[in-house]
Amino acid sequence: MSANDESVGVSLADSWRIERRVIWALMLREILTRYGRHNIGFLWLFVEPMLFTLMVTALWTATKAVHGSNLPIVAFAVTGYSSVLLWRNMPSRCVKALEPNLSLLYHRNVRPVDIFISRLALEAAGATMSFAFLILFFHFVGWLEYPEDFLQVVAAWGMLAWFGGGLALFIGALSERSETIEKLWHPAAYILFPLSGAGFLVDALPVEAQHFVLLLPMVHGVEFLREGFFGSKIIAHYDIGYMALLNTLLTVLGLAQLRVVSRTVVPE
Amino acid sequence: MIRLANINKLYPTRGGPVRILNDVNLTVNPGERVGILGRNGAGKSTLIRLVSGAELPSTGVVERHMSVSWPLAFGGAFQGTLTGLDNLRFICRIYGADPEDKIPFIEDFSELGIYLREPVKSYSSGMRARLAFAISMVIEFDCFLIDEIIAVGDARFHEKCSHELFEKRGDRAMIIVSHDSGYIREHCARAGVLVAGQLHHFDNTEDAFTFYHEEAALLA
Numbered sequence: 296m297s298a299n300d301e302s303v304g305v306s307l308a309d310s311w312r313i314e315r316r317v318i319w320a321l322m323l324r325e326i327l328t329r330y331g332r333h334n335i336g337f338l339w340l341f342v343e344p345m346l347f348t349l350m351v352t353a354l355w356t357a358t359k360a361v362h363g364s365n366l367p368i369v370a371f372a373v374t375g376y377s378s379v380l381l382w383r384n385m386p387s388r389c390v391k392a393l394e395p396n397l398s399l400l401y402h403r404n405v406r407p408v409d410i411f412i413s414r415l416a417l418e419a420a421g422a423t424m425s426f427a428f429l430i431l432f433f434h435f436v437g438w439l440e441y442p443e444d445f446l447q448v449v450a451a452w453g454m455l456a457w458f459g460g461g462l463a464l465f466i467g468a469l470s471e472r473s474e475t476i477e478k479l480w481h482p483a484a485y486i487l488f489p490l491s492g493a494g495f496l497v498d499a500l501p502v503e504a505q506h507f508v509l510l511l512p513m514v515h516g517v518e519f520l521r522e523g524f525f526g527s528k529i530i531a532h533y534d535i536g537y538m539a540l541l542n543t544l545l546t547v548l549g550l551a552q553l554r555v556v557s558r559t560v561v562p563e
Numbered sequence: 564m565i566r567l568a569n570i571n572k573l574y575p576t577r578g579g580p581v582r583i584l585n586d587v588n589l590t591v592n593p594g595e596r597v598g599i600l601g602r603n604g605a606g607k608s609t610l611i612r613l614v615s616g617a618e619l620p621s622t623g624v625v626e627r628h629m630s631v632s633w634p635l636a637f638g639g640a641f642q643g644t645l646t647g648l649d650n651l652r653f654i655c656r657i658y659g660a661d662p663e664d665k666i667p668f669i670e671d672f673s674e675l676g677i678y679l680r681e682p683v684k685s686y687s688s689g690m691r692a693r694l695a696f697a698i699s700m701v702i703e704f705d706c707f708l709i710d711e712i713i714a715v716g717d718a719r720f721h722e723k724c725s726h727e728l729f730e731k732r733g734d735r736a737m738i739i740v741s742h743d744s745g746y747i748r749e750h751c752a753r754a755g756v757l758v759a760g761q762l763h764h765f766d767n768t769e770d771a772f773t774f775y776h777e778e779a780a781l782l783a
Contacts, residue, residue: 313659320656328644398641401633402657403616561574562617 317404321413340417341424344380348429351376355494366496366525369438374524375493377426378517381452382459382491383484385418389467390477393556397563407557408550411467415460423452447523454535455516457542464549471556492517497532505532512541565591565614565631565706565736570623572609583609584620585760591736593629593705598747598768599740600775601757602782607740608634610757611708614738629705629736636695636710643684647675647694650683651701658702665701672723673697693720700727706736744772 330339352372359368389411399405433439442448470476492514497505508514515533522531572584583606591597601607611634612618613625641650648662651669655662670679673693675686683691707728728737729750741747747754747768754771755762758778765771 316659317657320653323656324642324645324649324653327649328642401612401615401617402654403631403633404657558619559575560618562612 313404314409317409318413318416321399321405321409322417325413325417340421341428344377344384344422344425345429347380348373348376348425366528367439369433370440370524371521373426373429373433373439374521375517377422377429378455378513378520379488379491379493380425381419381422381455382462382513382516383488384422385415385456385459385463386466386480387484388414388418389463390470390480392467393471393560397560400560400562407468407471407560408553411464411553415463418463419456419460423456426452442524443526444523448520451516451520451523454519454538454542455513458512458516458538458545461542461545461549464553465545466549468549468552468556471560472552487511487513490514496521496529498530509534512538564593564626564628565589565738566624566626566628567614568624568626570610570613570620570625572606572613572618573621582760584613584762587623587760587762589614589755589762589764591706591738593736594734595753596737596739596751598751598754598771599738599757599762600742600744600747600754600771601740602742602779605757606760607742607757608710610762611710611738611740615708630703631706632699632702632704632708634708634710635699641683641691641695641698644682646682647673647679647686650694651698654698655701660702668701669694669697672700672727689717689720696724696727704735706738707732709737709739711741744768744775748772 326337326340330336335342352369355372356368392410392414393400393407396410399410400407430439430441434441466476466480470480490508490511492508492511497508497514497518500508509532515535515538518531518533519535519538521529522533567587567589570584570587570589571582573580573582575581587610589597589610599607599610609618613620615631615634616625616627617633642653645653647669648666651665652662655665670676673679673690673696675690675694678686678690679694683694686694709728737750739747739751751768753764753766754768755764756771756775756778757763763771763774765774
């Protein structure tokens with residue numbers, strides 16, 4: 296079986312121009328439908344994750360939940376919970392992402408992958424702005440020291456974003472093919488949070504448990520991030536090569552699933 | 564030119580795959596107006612979505628050598644939670660047009676007044692139809708795909724739409740899909756009839772009309 300669909304005379308440069316245009320349009324549309332023009336509007340994009348992180352920070356500070364380390368609690372909570380929001384919100388936004396957008400697929404240049412990419416870009420931007428503002432704010436009030444290795448923090452953040460994006464493509468595309476995925480994602484996301492390394496340092500765990508949690512790619516990202524942040528104060532356990540391998544696998548599988556979805560999706 | 568070669572389209576159902584289009588071929592040259600007749604569920608809208616590229620065929624080739632519109636209909640292609648103007652801006656952005664200089668035309672043609680700044684979901688079906696048609700006329704194409712466009716609206720609105728589409732854009736190619744043979748006869752030079760997934764071609768709309776009604780009589 297073979298099927299072709301071609302608009303003759305469209306160059307690669309044209310495609311790239313159209314692609315950027317479509318994704319930008321989808322992002323603006325998404326901001327408007329999610330946050331509207333009322334009160335603070337699009338600022339919710341990063342105010343919402345900031346509020347989440349602030350509340351968790353307050354809770355962990357109140358309960359002195361240092362989780363087996365003597366690190367400053369605010370920096371510990373901000374690095375941990377911001378990471379969770381980064382990798383967990385992307386898949387959550389991509390589960391059943393096509394359904395409310397089926398009518399947009401009437402336009403040839405709007406493909407399912409564009410809808411996913413626009414949502415990923417928004418989530419990543421929101422989580423990143425929230426993380427950056429919280430660091431600046433807590434440093435300003437004197438509760439947090441700047442990272443020891445700024446570049447390593449950026450690299451770790453990038454790895455976590457890539458993991459979130461790959462997972463989102465995979466889960467999101469699968470959720471279009473099977474209703475069950477949506478049901479399974481919520482409990483999975485819930486149970487992955489305490490295992491993700493946000494609330495503990497791997498070094499503080501028994502060796503048996505270390506092997507187990509280090510199977511999860513995001514744990515490597517959080518450890519790498521915290522080493523960049525706290526440097527010599529902690530012993531970090533990570534293998535960025537392992538994380539990159541799993542990220543690649545998720546991304547490739549996700550794109551492959553999305554290709555199947557693109558071939559079969561019916562605009563509403 | 565638009566060329567569809569050996570198009571098959573199957574949809575999965577609980578009872579197994581259903582073949583909606585069976586080895587369909589169609590060529591439309593620049594400036595040509597082609598009608599597609601068919602009863603409800605004959606596959607007319609599927610065919611027009613395949614021509615537009617919104618959907619892909621199961622097998623076969625679709626070639627577009629001219630710019631082709633999205634399927635212009637009075638539903639679809641709009642976001643209910645956005646305002647009329649935001650929908651206009653979205654469409655302009657994806658097709659690379661500047662929305663701001665289109666607003667006067669939209670205001671004038673749609674006659675929606677202050678409702679252009681309200682969410683589309685608060686519109687009546689007639690208001691939606693006016694917005695949809697007005698936005699459809701903002702982006703220029705070599706070929707317009709028209710899906711049951713006469714379904715909604717009052718007589719005066721039909722008049723305005725006909726003027727925009729068939730007089731101002733009389734030189735464009737069009738593929739018009741309808742179960743109303745009168746509309747096809749009025750606006751098309753030739754027509755095809757979709758029966759049981761096969762597209763029967765006729766060089767004039769009169770023969771298509773006769774065939775369509777014979778088929779309908781046979782099934783009745």
